[in-house]
Amino acid sequence: MEYRTQYLTRQTQGDAAAEAPSCPWPPTDQPCGDEMGVLPPCAPLATPYVPFQQNNPQTYTAKKGVIRGTLFPGLDLPFMGKVNNTELSNTPMHELQALSFALVELGLYLDTHPKDTQALELFHSYHELMDKGIAQYEATYGPLIQKNSSKNGSYDWLNNPWPWDYEANATKEG
Amino acid sequence: MFVYEKRLQYPVKIAKTNPKLAGIIISQYGGPDGELGASLRYLSQRYSMPFPELKGLLTDIGTEELGHLEMIGTIVHQLTRNLTEDQQKSAGFAPYFVDHGAGVYPQAASGTPWSAASMQVKGDPLTDLAEDMAAEQKARSTYDNILRLSDDPDVNDVIKFLREREVVHFQRFGEAVQRLRERLNEKNIYYMNPALDM
Numbered sequence: 001m002e003y004r005t006q007y008l009t010r011q012t013q014g015d016a017a018a019e020a021p022s023c024p025w026p027p028t029d030q031p032c033g034d035e036m037g038v039l040p041p042c043a044p045l046a047t048p049y050v051p052f053q054q055n056n057p058q059t060y061t062a063k064k065g066v067i068r069g070t071l072f073p074g075l076d077l078p079f080m081g082k083v084n085n086t087e088l089s090n091t092p093m094h095e096l097q098a099l100s101f102a103l104v105e106l107g108l109y110l111d112t113h114p115k116d117t118q119a120l121e122l123f124h125s126y127h128e129l130m131d132k133g134i135a136q137y138e139a140t141y142g143p144l145i146q147k148n149s150s151k152n153g154s155y156d157w158l159n160n161p162w163p164w165d166y167e168a169n170a171t172k173e174g
Numbered sequence: 175m176f177v178y179e180k181r182l183q184y185p186v187k188i189a190k191t192n193p194k195l196a197g198i199i200i201s202q203y204g205g206p207d208g209e210l211g212a213s214l215r216y217l218s219q220r221y222s223m224p225f226p227e228l229k230g231l232l233t234d235i236g237t238e239e240l241g242h243l244e245m246i247g248t249i250v251h252q253l254t255r256n257l258t259e260d261q262q263k264s265a266g267f268a269p270y271f272v273d274h275g276a277g278v279y280p281q282a283a284s285g286t287p288w289s290a291a292s293m294q295v296k297g298d299p300l301t302d303l304a305e306d307m308a309a310e311q312k313a314r315s316t317y318d319n320i321l322r323l324s325d326d327p328d329v330n331d332v333i334k335f336l337r338e339r340e341v342v343h344f345q346r347f348g349e350a351v352q353r354l355r356e357r358l359n360e361k362n363i364y365y366m367n368p369a370l371d372m
Contacts, residue, residue: 044355044363048304050348066184069338077341079318084334088185097184104183104238108342111231112349137181144179163180164248166255169187 034058035074053109055116062102062126063087071105092136093169096144099133102126176237183241184335188252188328193267195324196253197283200270202320202336203246204280204288207312213239215293215309222297222369227353232306235343242336247278249329298367299354306347314340 032038037051058073065071067084076083088094106123113119134144142156143149149157161168202208216236223229254267254276262271269285280288293309296302317337324330359365366372 040352044358044360047300047355047363048307048348048351050307050345050351052349052352053345067335069335070342072342075342075345076338078334079321079337082321082330082334084331093181094185096181101183104234105342107234108231108238108346111227111234112346112353114227142180144181145177157180163182163244164186164251166187166252169182169185 056118062098066098066101092140096133096137186248201283205282206292209243211293219302310340310344
């Protein structure tokens with residue numbers, strides 16, 4: 001039970017102990033370029049390591065990020081140079097898709113980097129834009145979620161087009 | 175619980191009907207490395223994850239994968255809309271058409287129906303995260319192969335988006351392994367199963 005006891009000891013010391021392992025980890029500054037991650041200087045054997053993305057990474061705008069499939073230039077690793085360059089239009093649909101994508105991407109980042117305050121601020125600023133984005137979307141296309149289906153005095157949830165219909169997807173140019 | 179948003183994560187607008195290509199893309203709907211397996215894998219693995227950062231990441235990526243499942247279904251649907259009689263009979267699509275018409279059915283391009291045997295929930299966080307990293311690589315390779323096989327720019331635009339998501343998810347799962355290691359005994363991270371013994 002020696003190892004188990006050691007774990008319990010560390011646990012009772014709380015987060016402070018977890019942040020101070022025998023090798024300094026994670027680094028507090030950005031020791032590598034933005035497209036590089038960091039690895040612990042000392043690490044247990046026989047387990048996979050992916051370089052950890054550093055705090056406060058560079059970001060694309062939401063409109064560029066959504067067509068590239070990532071908000072982070074450092075993670076933008078296309079196949080055989082095949083990249084999307086045509087940005088989405090300014091329709092309420094595309095605005096919402098870009099904003100929502102930025103929130104999804106930053107949400108996953110924050111799941112593994114919950115203490116990155118600058119990423120949290122960015123997440124918050126996109127969230128504030130979402131309320132306006134949803135209002136503009138629903139004024140143009142109808143309800144985004146079923147509970148918003150009675151705003152016009154009729155049940156307009158069923159109205160075509162549905163998302164998989166060709167007609168629902170404006171061209172990227174608008 | 176889940177609430178449906180009546181929109182796609184990313185626009186899908188396929189101008190040209192192409193049932194043969196639909197028969198290839200369907201593999202990312204119900205094939206061994208497709209989006210259905212991805213979403214069910216992550217959403218099912220959540221329950222035995224002992225730490226909040228792992229519960230959260232699996233919930234969030236699993237949910238995003240459901241959106242990708244819908245996008246792949248949309249590609250298949252739009253590639254098979256308004257089929258002519260010749261297109262219904264076309265080589266490469268008739269075997270699918272006889273069973274499913276222009277419906278979207280979860281199967282591999284080979285015709286094998288989707289199977290939970292293509293995924294795993296081991297109930298051991300390190301094991302499950304290693305599976306998830308492999309799953310993201312397999313899906314990324316499948317999208318690479320689709321980009322080799324397809325010359326439809328409308329389809330490839332969407333495939334490039336989905337492929338890049340696999341790269342990002344791989345990165346996050348790799349970071350999740352690090353977060354998990356930090357919670358384990360560094361002298362023997364395999365001392366016990368943290369889903370059962372902590």
